[in-house]
Amino acid sequence: MTDASTRISDQDSLWYKDAIIYELHVRAFQDSNGDGMGDFRGLTQRLDHLEQLGVTALWLLPFYPSPLKDDGYDISDYTSIHPSYGTLDDFRTFLDAAHTRGLKVITELVLNHTSDQHTWFQESRSSRDNSRRDWYVWSDSVDRYQQARIIFLDSELSNWAWDPVSRSYYWHRFFSHQPDLNFDCPAVREEMWKVMRFWLEMGVDGFRVDAVPYLVEREGTSCESLPETHEVLKSLRRRIDESFAGKILLAEANQWPSDVRPYFGDGDECHMAFHFPLMPRMFMAVRLEDRKPIIDILEQTPQIPETCQWATFLRNHDELTLEMVTDEERDYMYDEYAKDKSARLNLGIRRRLAPLMENDRRRIELMTSMLLSLPGTPIIYYGDEIGMGDNLYLGDRNGVRTPMQWSGGWNAGFSTADPEQLYSALISNPVYGYQVVNRESQRRSEHSLLSWTQHILGVRKSSRVFSRGSIEFLSAANHRVLAYVRQWNNERVLVVNNLSSSAQAAELDLRHLAGSIPIELFGGSLFPRIGQAPYLLTLGPYQFYWFRLRRF
Amino acid sequence: MMKANPIAIEPGVPGPEPAELPDDFLRQLTAAGEVDILLFVPSLNNRDTIGHVMNALQLGLVKYFPRERTAVLNADGGSHDGTPQVVRDSIITDFRAFLAANPLRTMHRITAAYDNSKGSWGALELLLSAAELMRAKACAVVSPDLLSIAPEWVESLVRPIRRQEFDFVAPIYHRHKYEGLLIKNLVAPVFRAAYGFRIREPMGSEFAFSGQLASRLLESGGWQQRCCEVGPALGVMAAAIANDYRTCQSFLGPRIYQSRRQEPDLVQVFQDSVGALFQGLEADHACWANRDGSSQVPTFGFEYSVALQPVRVSRKRLLQGFRLGVEELGAILEAILAPDTWRAVQDLGKLSDGGFHFPDELWVRVVYEFAASYHRSVLARDHLLQALLPLYRGKVFSFVMETERATTAEVENRLEELCLACERLKPYLVERWSQEK
Numbered sequence A: 001m002t003d004a005s006t007r008i009s010d011q012d013s014l015w016y017k018d019a020i021i022y023e024l025h026v027r028a029f030q031d032s033n034g035d036g037m038g039d040f041r042g043l044t045q046r047l048d049h050l051e052q053l054g055v056t057a058l059w060l061l062p063f064y065p066s067p068l069k070d071d072g073y074d075i076s077d078y079t080s081i082h083p084s085y086g087t088l089d090d091f092r093t094f095l096d097a098a099h100t101r102g103l104k105v106i107t108e109l110v111l112n113h114t115s116d117q118h119t120w121f122q123e124s125r126s127s128r129d130n131s132r133r134d135w136y137v138w139s140d141s142v143d144r145y146q147q148a149r150i151i152f153l154d155s156e157l158s159n160w161a162w163d164p165v166s167r168s169y170y171w172h173r174f175f176s177h178q179p180d181l182n183f184d185c186p187a188v189r190e191e192m193w194k195v196m197r198f199w200l201e202m203g204v205d206g207f208r209v210d211a212v213p214y215l216v217e218r219e220g221t222s223c224e225s226l227p228e229t230h231e232v233l234k235s236l237r238r239r240i241d242e243s244f245a246g247k248i249l250l251a252e253a254n255q256w257p258s259d260v261r262p263y264f265g266d267g268d269e270c271h272m273a274f275h276f277p278l279m280p281r282m283f284m285a286v287r288l289e290d291r292k293p294i295i296d297i298l299e300q301t302p303q304i305p306e307t308c309q310w311a312t313f314l315r316n317h318d319e320l321t322l323e324m325v326t327d328e329e330r331d332y333m334y335d336e337y338a339k340d341k342s343a344r345l346n347l348g349i350r351r352r353l354a355p356l357m358e359n360d361r362r363r364i365e366l367m368t369s370m371l372l373s374l375p376g377t378p379i380i381y382y383g384d385e386i387g388m389g390d391n392l393y394l395g396d397r398n399g400v401r402t403p404m405q406w407s408g409g410w411n412a413g414f415s416t417a418d419p420e421q422l423y424s425a426l427i428s429n430p431v432y433g434y435q436v437v438n439r440e441s442q443r444r445s446e447h448s449l450l451s452w453t454q455h456i457l458g459v460r461k462s463s464r465v466f467s468r469g470s471i472e473f474l475s476a477a478n479h480r481v482l483a484y485v486r487q488w489n490n491e492r493v494l495v496v497n498n499l500s501s502s503a504q505a506a507e508l509d510l511r512h513l514a515g516s517i518p519i520e521l522f523g524g525s526l527f528p529r530i531g532q533a534p535y536l537l538t539l540g541p542y543q544f545y546w547f548r549l550r551r552f
Numbered sequence B: 001m002m003k004a005n006p007i008a009i010e011p012g013v014p015g016p017e018p019a020e021l022p023d024d025f026l027r028q029l030t031a032a033g034e035v036d037i038l039l040f041v042p043s044l045n046n047r048d049t050i051g052h053v054m055n056a057l058q059l060g061l062v063k064y065f066p067r068e069r070t071a072v073l074n075a076d077g078g079s080h081d082g083t084p085q086v087v088r089d090s091i092i093t094d095f096r097a098f099l100a101a102n103p104l105r106t107m108h109r110i111t112a113a114y115d116n117s118k119g120s121w122g123a124l125e126l127l128l129s130a131a132e133l134m135r136a137k138a139c140a141v142v143s144p145d146l147l148s149i150a151p152e153w154v155e156s157l158v159r160p161i162r163r164q165e166f167d168f169v170a171p172i173y174h175r176h177k178y179e180g181l182l183i184k185n186l187v188a189p190v191f192r193a194a195y196g197f198r199i200r201e202p203m204g205s206e207f208a209f210s211g212q213l214a215s216r217l218l219e220s221g222g223w224q225q226r227c228c229e230v231g232p233a234l235g236v237m238a239a240a241i242a243n244d245y246r247t248c249q250s251f252l253g254p255r256i257y258q259s260r261r262q263e264p265d266l267v268q269v270f271q272d273s274v275g276a277l278f279q280g281l282e283a284d285h286a287c288w289a290n291r292d293g294s295s296q297v298p299t300f301g302f303e304y305s306v307a308l309q310p311v312r313v314s315r316k317r318l319l320q321g322f323r324l325g326v327e328e329l330g331a332i333l334e335a336i337l338a339p340d341t342w343r344a345v346q347d348l349g350k351l352s353d354g355g356f357h358f359p360d361e362l363w364v365r366v367v368y369e370f371a372a373s374y375h376r377s378v379l380a381r382d383h384l385l386q387a388l389l390p391l392y393r394g395k396v397f398s399f400v401m402e403t404e405r406a407t408t409a410e411v412e413n414r415l416e417e418l419c420l421a422c423e424r425l426k427p428y429l430v431e432r433w434s435q436e437k
Helices: A040-045 A047-053 A088-100 A119-126 A186-202 A227-243 A257-264 A278-288 A292-299 A327-337 A361-373 A439-443 A449-461 B023-032 B047-064 B083-089 B120-133 B152-164 B181-195 B211-218 B221-230 B232-242 B266-283 B315-328 B330-336 B339-349 B360-376 B381-402 B408-424 B426-434
Strands: A021-024 A057-060 A104-109 A160-163 A168-171 A206-209 A248-251 A272-274 A309-313 A377-381 A470-474 A481-488 A491-498 A504-508 A517-520 A535-539 A544-550 B037-043 B070-076 B108-113 B138-141 B168-174 B207-210 B247-254
Touching: A040 A047, A040 A088, A047 A088, A047 A449, A088 A104, A088 A186, A104 A186, A104 A248, A186 A227, A227 A248, A227 A257, A257 A272, A278 A292, A278 A309, A278 A327, A278 A361, A292 A470, A361 A449, A361 A481, A361 A491, A361 A544, A439 A449, A481 A504, A491 A504, A491 A535, A535 A544, B023 B108, B023 B120, B037 B047, B037 B083, B037 B120, B037 B152, B047 B070, B047 B083, B047 B152, B070 B083, B070 B120, B083 B108, B108 B120, B120 B138, B120 B211, B120 B232, B138 B152, B138 B211, B152 B168, B152 B207, B152 B247, B168 B232, B181 B232, B181 B266, B181 B360, B181 B381, B181 B408, B181 B426, B207 B211, B207 B232, B211 B232, B221 B232, B221 B266, B232 B247, B232 B266, B266 B360, B266 B381, B315 B330, B315 B339, B315 B381, B330 B339, B330 B360, B330 B381, B339 B360, B360 B381, B360 B408, B360 B426, B408 B426
Parallel strands: A021 A057, A021 A377, A057 A104, A104 A206, A206 A248, A248 A272, A272 A309, A309 A377, B037 B070, B037 B138, B070 B108, B168 B247
Antiparallel strands: A160 A168, A470 A481, A481 A491, A491 A544, A504 A535, A517 A544, B138 B207, B168 B207
16 A cells, blocks of 8 residues: 555556546636736646645636636637636646646536637627538527526526527527537537647646536427437547547536436446535535435445546535535525525535634544545545635635635735735635635644645555445444445455544444454554454544554 | 422432443444434334334424434333334335425434333333433423324424423323313313413323423432322423423324223223322422412414214213212212212212203312322222212213213313312312311
C-alpha cells in the first residue's frame, strides 16, 4: 500500500476511478495581472498548492468567451478563452504545468445550448434560409413538445422564446438567452465533435458534460433522456475511444441513480456520472444522527459497468441541491441547514461546507471521511480544504464563489488590485474571514484543516480499495454508527463512522472476518484481533476509524 | 377552588430494588440510544392482533413524527402462542405502499420479556426503565389486542406531550351508550369529584406521559407500590394529577378489541376496577380531601361519531341481581351503609319493574359509604366490593331504563348530572372517611 504503487499514470486508462478531483473556477483562484479577476497564469502559479494537497485532477468551470449571464454556461465561442482569464497560450501553459505535476484536467462541455450571442445562433436567426438555420430548434408555434417540463420555473414561462428577427420561436430548456442546439442536425454533431477534438488535441483529459438529458427532443415525450440522446453520447464516446484513449466524459444528470444508470450504457457511453442524491443524504444523516438516509440511497444505486464510476461530492459551485429528496426530507434540510431563509435558493441551499457544519471541525472531518471512503470518485470544491465560508449577501450562488483565501494579507493573496476592483468581495467576517481562514496560516500548522485534509487524501490514495473496492454495509445495531467494509482483490478496509454528537458504542458482527487484525490507517495502531464475538468499538462524537484488515 | 396537595410521588422514599435488566435488552437500548418517542405494547398471547397494532404504531410514527427519534418497545409476559415472533416480523419495509411518506430515521423495535408475576407493574417497570435510559421525551402505552387502532392514535396520544408540553394524556373513546357502564356510572364520576379533574376515562388502557413524569415515577418507591395496587393507567394519572403535572385528554375513536377466550366476568372486572379506585382514594387522601369542584381538562381531537355495534344489556338479570343482593346480603349492607341509606336501598327493592328508579344522590351516598368502609376495612375488602356489585346492577338497570330512547347528547347530560351529584356530596365522603375506624 504505497502511494507510488497506485500513482495515477497516463498509461492507466481507468485513472478517473482512482482520481481525487478538485473543482475550481479560474476567476476565483488567483489573479496574476492585478485586474481583480482570476486567470490561467494565476492558476498555474498555484498548482503547487494543488499538488501538495494531494488531488489528482482538476475540474475547471467554464472559461470560454461568454456574456456571463449564466456564470459562463452561456458560451459564445467554444474554442477560445474568455479574455479576462487569459489566452489559449496561457491555457496551454497551465495544462502542461498541470500534467507535469501529474494532475489531469477536466473542462466543461456545454453541448445542449449556446449563448444567444454565439455566431451560430446569430446566423441561424438571421434568415430562415441560412445554412445554419437548422442548428437550433425552431418552430412557428409553441405547441410542440408540450410535455417537456420547464426547468427554471422561477424565471421562464415557456420552453419556447419568440425571436423577432426571424419571426419564429426557438427552443430553450434553460434560460431564454440559451437556445438549444439541434442534435438532429448532423452538422451540429460534427461541429461539437470538432470542439471536443480541439481541446482533446490540446491535451485536456476529459469533459464534464453539462445538462446531458436534454440534447434531443421528440414529440409526445418529456424530451429528457431519450434513446436518441444516448445515441449522440455513444457516438461521441466512440470517437473519443478511437482517437483519444484515456479521455473521459463525466455526465451531469441530476436524477435518481436508476435514471442515471443508462448514461453509463454498457460501458460505452459516459465514463462517469454525478451521484446527486447521495450528497444531501450525507448531510441529512449527520443531522439526524442516523445512517438510514445513506444506506437507503446506496442500496437504491444500481451496479454500473466495471469501467465506470460515480462522481461524489459534498459541495460544489451550485446550491446544495434538494431536487432528489422527498418533500419531507427537503423541509427537514431547510429547517436544519437553512434556518436563515436567505440561504435557500431554487430547490436548494447556497452554502459552503464549513458553514453548513457550523464550522465544527469534527463534523467537517467526518463528512470528508465519508466522502473519501464511500464508493465513487470524490470531488472537492475549492476552498473547502481550508474551511472557507460564504457570503449570503451576494445574490444567486455568488456567495460560494468568492476569491480563494491564500493568506491574511492584501486581498487574501488573491489579487494585487484595489479591493473594490475584485470580481467579488472577499469573505471578511470574524469567523470565516481571510484573516483567520487562509491557506498560508494553515500550511504552517500540522493540525490545521488543510494539513488534515492533505493527510487523509494521502491515506485515501494509498490503496485502490477506496476507489475500486466493493462495499458491504455492516448492520451494527446502533443506527448512529455507519460501518462498512470495502474490498478490492485481497485488500479489505473497515470504516466505522459515528454520526452522532455524543460518544457511541458499536458492536459489529465481524465473524466473517474472524482472524483479521484491524490496523488503524491514520496512526498505524493495532487493534485486537477479530474473533467470533461481536467486535466492540467505542467512538467519540463524530469520530471515525479506517482500519486496514490484515491477517498475520 | 381546588387546593393542590402534592404528596403522591415521594422521591425520597426508596422503592423496591428494580430487577436487573437483561443484557440483551440493554444492548437493544444502547443501539437505539436517545429517543424522543417511546411507544409501549405489553403483550401476553396476542399473536392475532399484535402485528396489526405494531404496524399501526410504526405508520403513525412515520406519518406524524417523521423527524423524531422513535422506538416501539414490546414487553411480553411469557406468551406461548408466538407473539414475540410476530412482533419481530412486523417490519414495514415499504411505507410508500401505505403513505406518501418515508421515514427519515431508523425505526427501532425493541423486544423484551417482563416478569408476569408482578402483574401489569412488571411491564410498566420495564417501560419506565427504558424511558429513563433512553431519555425518552414522551411515552405512550397501547394495548396489544386492539382491532380499531389507527396510525392517528399515535398522534393523538403523543402530540400533546411533544408539541404542547403536557405530562399526561388520557384517552377518550367513542363508546356506545351502554358500553363502559362501570366507568360511566361509578369510576369516572367518583374520580372526577375526588381529584377535581373531568377525566372521562380514568382507566383507559391507552395513555401517554412525559419522560419527566416517567423519571419521577421511577424514583418514587411509594408510587410503585400504589401502581401495583391500582393498575398502571389509574396509577400514573393519579400521580400526575396529585403532583400538578399538566394533564389533558385526547379523542381516539372507537375502541374495538379482540375478545379473549376467557373474558373476565363482571365480578372480576368490578372488583379490579372499583378496588383500584378505592385503593387510589386511600393512597391519595391527602391530595383529594381538600379539593372542591372540578376543572375542565384540555381536550384534543375531533370527536367524530360512527355507528357502533349495539351493546345488549339484560335488564331482567340486572334487576334480579339487585333484588337478590339486597335480600341475601342484608346483614353486610346494613353494616356498611348508613341507616337512612340502607332503608332507601331496601325501599328500592320493593319498587315494581316499571317504576324502578335509583336516584343519583342515593347512588352516590352508597358509593361513598362503601369507599369509606373500604378505607376503614369494615370487612374483608373483596367481600365488601362483592356486596356493592348488586347495588351497581340496580343503578345500571335504572340508567338503562332512563336512557332507553336517549340520544348520545342526552346520555351525556344524564351522566353529567350524576357527576355533579358526586361533586355536591363530596363533603359527605370526606366526613365518612374521617370517621373513626
